[in-house]
Amino acid sequence: MLSTEHTIRELIERSRAAQKIAEGFSQRKVDELAAAIVYTFSRPELAREIAEECVAETDIGNVESKKAKLMNKMPAIFYQVKDVKTVGVIDRDPEMGITKIAKPIGVIAALVPSTNPEATPIFKGVLGLRARNAVIFAPHPASKKTSMKVVDIMREILEKNGAPKDLFICIDQPSKDLSQELMRQADLTMATGSGDMVKAAYSSGKPAYGVGAGNAVVVIDETADLAETAAKIRIGKTGDNASGCSAENSLVIHESVYDEMLELLQLQGGYLASPEEKARLQEVMWEDGHLSRDIVAKPVDRIANLAGINIPDNTAFLMVKETGVGKDYPFSGEKMSLVLTVYKYSEFDEAIDMVNRITSYSGFGHSCGIHSNNQEHIMQLALNTKTTKVIVRQPHGAANSGAWFNGLANTFSLGCGTWGGNIVSENVTQKHYMNTTWVAEPIDRQPASEEEIFGDLLATVNV
Template sequence: MTAADPIQDVDTIVARARAAQAAYEADGSQLAYDQAAQAAAWAIMEPARNRHLAELAVETTGLGNVPDKITKNHRKTLGLMRDIKDAATHGVVGHNPASGITEIARPIGVIGAVVPSTNPGATPANNIINALKCGNAIVVSPSPKGVPTCEALVGYIHAEFDKLGIDRDLVQMIPGRGSKEKTQRLLETADLIVVTGSQNNVRRAYTSGTPALAVGAGNVAVIVDETADLAAAADKIQASKCFDNATSCSSENAVVVVDAIYDAFVSEMARTGGALIADEAKITDGLWVKGHLNPRAIAQDAKDMIDALGLTDDVPEGTEYIAVETAGIGPDHPLSGEKLSRVLAVYRARDFDDAVRITREIELHQGAGHSVGIHTTTDDRPLILAQAVPTSRVIVNQAHTFATGGSFTNGMPFSLSMGCGSWGGNSIDTNVHWRHFIQTTKIVREIPKNEPSLDEIFGAYWDAAGR
């Protein structure tokens, strides 16, 4: 192989990361791991650098908007730092005298992170911080459009590393324009793969032979029932749907409204800038071009999206998003899938049971395992929904985009990668967080014998079934 061989380039980077990680672990301490994570966090949170990364992301990907990316970079990183602040990731992290087991934290090694163009700053930063906190090195493989932002982020991290004498090789990225060939090599040579974004990359990760944390696709459906605070629900849905121009996998794609309050809720949506369109063909004809989402409409500001869809004369001034009445679900009904835009499908349900049925069908079509939501004042309906739908999360009375990936007002870990369980073809059903970036060695000591009698185990069964 020559020096210009892309496979050799990846192998060289991984080898440097492996050497840096070995030294990082050998000289490791909780302080060292914490400071490295803090350095990476400040690299993206420092206001001037945050703004530059946000502007660069929008300029080079054409997705989202600058103010919301600044907010995302700040809040996602701040929330993550809160989550990991007191986490023990070095040395003895647990001892149970009753079981005789002592746990010692151990790094995984070299993390390979494949990150999407929708969040080219916040997602790699999240992975990098988690990796460093747990004693790992990390190599990031950005999408082609995300390369400039990722390069800038890594540069800022290295500048922070230099202040403390931290080895730059702990955080690297695949150089040049991204390619499937280079990403595949990273998948094969890292010690753990974390993949967010393309479902093609997810499938490749799971078949690479390397342990993988790969997450599923979102297609969020949210129920608004007859007991809901309609004004609050509309406000939250608008804020969530429009944030960063719906680039998030947690952005609402459908709202399922119970018939008894349908008209009242449509009025509340209109108050918040949601323009209802009854002719779904007007939307589908513009949002999809030759079977693919129209790049002029996806993840764009409201005015640009409305222009791209040819709706300027059909919606009032101040429209923030399009709400489209529809009833169809499945491959022949594209509005029932993820739209990556300020377009929200609206389904009318006869009652709550019918709303659950519709939500289940939407999730089974696309987005199974990710998350659904409900706006209600009842205590039992979230549980009913959770037991009926193939989902890992039921978000109750919250703006879905902000709640699913961690919020300062709920207990979910701050993350940009949501596992979807077996429903979504994933190995995890939780938000990807620091605990996924560490492993433990167990010291096992002898304890007093604890062997039950057969009667203790089978007595109740024998009474019911006989011996």
């Protein structure tokens, strides 16, 4: 039996051989290969087949949402990156004498979470390929069949288009030890998964782009269109059974619209748990302080049944009222399930404080949102919270990773800045998959005078 180190070394050697060939590919060649991959997976029949097999294997999420990731989300991602140059000279600034040249990273280790094993390999594979890298995928053991199938299809597309299929390799018997060794030997890790794996990526001795935990908190003030807001929250909350890190986790609602908002959420399929039902729900959702796998991204009726709650047939998600934040109030944390926590506030400063307290406990740096038509409130929230994104009047779960209806980079990897223990505070996209060489030529520029450098900035300071 091969050692872990030797097993990964063999995969790395195969990847490097393939990557050396890809290094000679033109921009047109990598774009054609990427287009073929995205198009193939966006076909309805294959998308549904993979989605159904994924849900059957993992018991996470739902078929329609996973199908939509392949048919809608990945084409949107490709549309956004396809004009980004990744080969040769990518930018020139004659005035500053600067020329930028894109170069491959080499071999990328791609961690694949069990919550998104159908789309993450395509996303990381396509962006890696466009930058002429090879990618080795480390799937979660609970979703390895799905990830293996997806990677095998990508390999077939490469091979029949004259590219080495070993540009994509998937570990067929994944384990934590193999993933850690892969991160140690690869040139860069794209880490998506549990907090432990992200920390391991940063401790591997190699560069890594990690993501942070989600726990999106959304403020609803008195100026919001409440009916429209309720509909958007249902969309954002229920996508893929709330498996994504961007799904709405808590609402902070102004007291003047609190009751009406709850009524409208119930019309959208929300079920408001009684205090007794909330207590039973808490018992089944957490085991020894950790989320139970029995509720993560599971259908709402299954969660309700576990807690002994009788819900109407049209229920889309559960709601619980909360006032506290922190370890003693687990509903204030990330739930990765069709359970939504609701808070009430009176003054807007109180809402900002609530967002900060909740995200400091869970989801630091990730994102928050607001439904408001008060621009001052929107900017107050953005200026005074430690989150990398503030989503305004949109379904948070659908908008935070980029969408046709906003200007964010479409992605499946969301950086949370130093607050979340990450090196990036933006959505990870094509530029993060390549190295850049800067060519600097001499320019005709004279040194600035002291007056030009300092201006009036020293007029009222002691020096």
